[in-house]
Amino acid sequence: MICPECGREIPEGHLYCDVCGMEVRIVPDFEPEVENSITESLSGVVETLTDEQEEEPEGEHEKQKNLFVLSLGCIFVLGLIILVAYFSVTVYFRSAEYQMKTAMVYIEEGDYETALVSLQGALDAGGSFEEIKLEMVACYDALGEEQDYIGSLYELVSHEQVSREKLVQAYDKIIAFYAEKEQYEQVNTLLQNCPEASIQEKYSEYMANMPEFSYVEGAYNEVVPLKILSNTNGHIYFTMDGSNPDRYSEEYISPIFLETGEYEITAVFINEYGIKSPYAKATYQIDVSMPFAPEVDAYSGDFFTPQMIHVEAEEGCQIYYTTDGSEPDGLSTIYNGFLPMPLGDSSFKFAAIDENGVSSEVTVRNYHLEPITDYTKEDAQSVILRYMLNTGRIVDLYGTVSAEDPRRMIYVFACCVNIENEGDFYIFSEYIENPDGSREKTGSYYAVGMYNLPLYGTHYDVRTSNFALGTELLWQGS
Template identity: 25%
Template sequence: MRILIVIGVVVILGALGYFIYLNTYYGLVRGGNRYLNQKDYRQAEEKFQQAMKQDDAKADAYNGLAEVYIAQNEPDTAEDYYLKAISKYPGNVELYRGCIEFYQQTDQLSKIPVLLDECEDDGVLDDLNMYVSNEPKFSLEEKTYDEVQELSLTSKGQKIYYTTDGTEPTTASAVYETPIQIGEGTTTISAISVNDEGVPSIVVSKTYVVEYPVADAPAVSPSTGYYERQMQITIQVPSGYTAYYTISSADGEIETPTAASTKYTGPIDMPEGNHIFCAVLVDGKGRLSEIKKMNYELILQ
């Protein structure tokens, strides 16, 4: 009889212990995983949330809950749980690890560098160093140049992807292999480097302007002065430019030359009297040089 009593007590205590275990953090997580495997997502969600109420610093319940939301095509909800937990426990490396693995599972790799960039805990960053991808380095400063440039990109043994139109680069973008030529105009280079884990870096973008210098004021001959015989005025026009000119009376208002003025096509007969001759060069982009002014007085004898 005593033996039966002892066995009964053991069974009762075992059942009581198991019941207590089922309501502990790990018991609830285990229950949540069981329901998850059975695709009973409502019950699984309830178990994981109960576990989080007991201990919201452990990653297991968040990881299980993420699987529930992924299965129901609600990844944003899972991400929200992770980010709120990380905000509350910024030194919890397992929460970071769970969130990173969630991003990998849901093909949101570009969010990993943002997550780690905002982390201020050196211990977390050291533990998750394998996920850190160094930003690519640019050889040129971001400024205006007066000639074509070559841009080199480097990173610590990582593959670099880039775009030249300002769009955000991905692993489907051009792979950097040789220096990038920066031609005339405005060019925005955006680049990422990708580490061995397939995690991209933060996007680095730099804008370069190559603007060829405008020629100085054109050379005009003859020199300013007084002449007694017929002369011709010539303008030296550099390659890639067009010259325009105006002739104004020295006693009146001087007309400033523009691209709408008289186009220079060859030597011009100097007019009689006292006149101001002005010339300007215009390049292919419509940019004007400085203006050259000459004062001619022609009195034919």
């Protein structure tokens, strides 16, 4: 082949001229017969296809159309399934169940801060409030975050739909938290607002409820034995003039007997943890008839011989008395008809109390008894010991019973009395004293004359409300 560019010969099989580099363009020789034959063949194929298409039935075309629509439907459904699956997975990962499971895994691993994030996610997703909050409380406790810890517990106890079991758990934790820090005022405030009576009862020792009065305030025509009640152990303080009591006011110990008059009682309770309750107030108007004051036959003064004090009161009244200066009431000593005047100085206060508990005005007597005699009660006691020693009942003047029995006979001065037609006597009561110092009364009494010390056995005579001498003189005296 000759290169059309430079005229040099190009070897057979080369695509470029070795001299000028011109690309060889191979153009086949034109053959009219072949071209006509190809043209006829192509024309026949086109006609055949055209005829087949014209002859194709309409049903086949409809099938292809339906197949296309079905394909599109399948593609749509598949896309929808994929979309639903995507959203389902997304929703699950954001669900309370998944967030809770994830949080528990973090808790087991000790990653409490990350667990709290998942727990908050579970809470936002509508999970169980009480279950999630308790887990959050445990996380805050592990992290030492006290403010969030106690805040979450308060959210639990203030939530309306928390079960009783979880409510009790929350209260237990709050109370334990405050009790450990000795913040008892917060415990009391918490319990006062607690709607669950069983929880209040369980922790009643921490509560300081307002005291309660046993009588409703108002007017009464009888003596009111007023009691002031508290909900647990502690101290109740009260006033009767309307002022507010404190721990330095009078403490309530026993019923307050309200007699004729008007009283404005105010009470406060302070529990064992020092928590003070609100004040309780009540007003009472008492209007009852008062019995007459007791009549005492011996007036105040100095006496030189033994005296028996006789006291009388109107019918239906009991006489009570004191010797220590206190005001007599229903708990004082009862006058039983026998009341010898004590030696030396003494002071008596008498009151008559009727069947309704109404007390009379108080009768006061002050006495000084100093018998004119050369012998004291100690001299009289020595007479009894010498008699017992001489009769072998004791082995020494100390009163020892025997060498084998270390107990002692003790003779205790009881009183001095005048025995009708016999004279004035010192009266002694006999006791046995054990080695441990305890004493037992034998029931025996001895009377020693005040002026010459004769010794008699004696006993109390109920008929005369006085002592009576035995028939035998035991010791002659001086």
